[in-house]
Amino acid sequence: MNSGPPGARREPDANRATSDNLPVSDEVPLAAEAAERNIATLNHQLRPMLVRLAWALCRDWSTAEDTVQEAFGLLAQRWGEIPAANRRGWLVRTVQLIARNQARRNTKFRGAALDEACWIAPPEGDPQQQIMRAEQVEVVREALGRLPPEQQEVVRWRIDEGMTFQEIADRQQVPLGTVLSRMRLAMERLRKGLM
Numbered sequence: 663m664n665s666g667p668p669g670a671r672r673e674p675d676a677n678r679a680t681s682d683n684l685p686v687s688d689e690v691p692l693a694a695e696a697a698e699r700n701i702a703t704l705n706h707q708l709r710p711m712l713v714r715l716a717w718a719l720c721r722d723w724s725t726a727e728d729t730v731q732e733a734f735g736l737l738a739q740r741w742g743e744i745p746a747a748n749r750r751g752w753l754v755r756t757v758q759l760i761a762r763n764q765a766r767r768n769t770k771f772r773g774a775a776l777d778e779a780c781w782i783a784p785p786e787g788d789p790q791q792q793i794m795r796a797e798q799v800e801v802v803r804e805a806l807g808r809l810p811p812e813q814q815e816v817v818r819w820r821i822d823e824g825m826t827f828q829e830i831a832d833r834q835q836v837p838l839g840t841v842l843s844r845m846r847l848a849m850e851r852l853r854k855g856l857m
Contacts, residue, residue, distance in 0.1 A: 697741045704749065705734055712757045719761035729760045766826060805855040813848035816841055 709730060716726035733756040737749065744752050806814055815834065819825045825833070831841040 697738070701734060701738055701741070704737075704753065708750065708753060712753060715754065716757050716761040719758065720765040725764055726761065729757055729764060732760055733757045766824065801856065802852075805852050808855065809848050809851055813844045813851070816844045817848045817852075820845060 712730045712733065713723075713726050716729040717723055720726060720729065733753055736756060737744070737753060806817060809817065812834070816830055819830050819833070820827070827841050827845070828838055831838045834841065
């Protein structure tokens with residue numbers, strides 16, 4: 663060991679090969695390389711399961727792949743913040759959250775498309791088609807109006823606002839199963855009423 667004045671640079675010991683001997687600037691790339699290798703290993707081990715999980719939530723393979731890629735990108739950004747023992751669970755939870763958010767956005771988009779198709783006036787065109795369209799919209803509105811108020815709320819919040827069933831359950835302050843039953847019953851009544 664070198665003994666010199668305090669503050670003097672310590673010479674590396676030839677018998678010790680540790681990162682203490684490397685300049686600080688070399689330690690960061692080594693840590694980053696190790697993180698990249700570990701992320702690549704996790705990716706290899708978990709990616710198929712995570713993609714299936716994401717697909718189960720969003721029902722689209724391309725979106726599922728993007729979801730998993732986004733989760734691994736977030737893992738790379740937060741690698742040092744997440745304890746090693748928690749990384750697999752963190753990835754699963756992150757994929758679930760991203761996939762649910764994506765599915766919710768897709769539902770809102772479909773709800774908006776349905777809104778455009780059903781609730782707003784059609785563009786200028788054939789007057790006969792406009793009359794038929796207005797009659798169809800009125801029939802749907804009347805059928806919705808005949809539903810019990812709780813079922814009307816579920817249908818409108820689900821279709822118009824793109825809310826999840828859990829969000830509707832929270833808003834109505836009832837169990838999730840009750841909301842699902844209300845939606846099923848409403849769809850059955852609408853189907854019978856529109857046939």
